Amino acid sequence: MEPTTTKSVSTALQANLEDYLVLGLQTKHAHWNIVGPRFLEIHEFLDDVYASAQTFADDSAERIRALKSTANGNLDVLVADPLLPAMPTGEIFDADVLSLILHRLELIIEAVRTRLEKVEDADVVSADLIHAQLLALEKHAWMLRSWTVAA
Numbered sequence: 027m028e029p030t031t032t033k034s035v036s037t038a039l040q041a042n043l044e045d046y047l048v049l050g051l052q053t054k055h056a057h058w059n060i061v062g063p064r065f066l067e068i069h070e071f072l073d074d075v076y077a078s079a080q081t082f083a084d085d086s087a088e089r090i091r092a093l094k095s096t097a098n099g100n101l102d103v104l105v106a107d108p109l110l111p112a113m114p115t116g117e118i119f120d121a122d123v124l125s126l127i128l129h130r131l132e133l134i135i136e137a138v139r140t141r142l143e144k145v146e147d148a149d150v151v152s153a154d155l156i157h158a159q160l161l162a163l164e165k166h167a168w169m170l171r172s173w174t175v176a177a
């Protein structure tokens with residue numbers, strides 16, 4: 027791969043890494059502060075989303091390293107220009123948790139799909155990684171959408 031190509035792929039993977047790290051934090055925030063009659067099932071579901079976010083962050087960072095670039099996990103890059111708005115503080119009602127996390131998943135899916143367009147023709151291996159992440163993210167979003175409708 028040309029160095030400029032490697033750089034652009036690593037840049038896309040770094041942006042995904044940042045979004046996954048923030049999604050993980052926000053998912054735990056919701057996991058801790060949720061209240062309401064559907065507490066337990068949503069509390070537990072949020073840990074599935076958290077596990078995905080953590081795995082995707084780790085895989086993105088390690089792919090960046092495999093491309094001979096470096097991953098940046100510093101807090102300043104996470105807060106500089108965040109894709110995801112901050113979560114509300116205090117207790118969060120279960121129906122609100124569903125819509126808050128769904129909204130964040132939709133933002134990430136859109137951003138990751140846009141970045142994928144740049145990676146797709148440049149590096150099939152990184153593109154495959156992102157495909158698998160989108161598959162899981164869109165599955166989580168589908169489940170949250172279905173839950174919201176059923177409420």
Ligand SMILES: [Fe+2]
Binds near residue numbers: 057
């Ligand atoms: Fe927990």
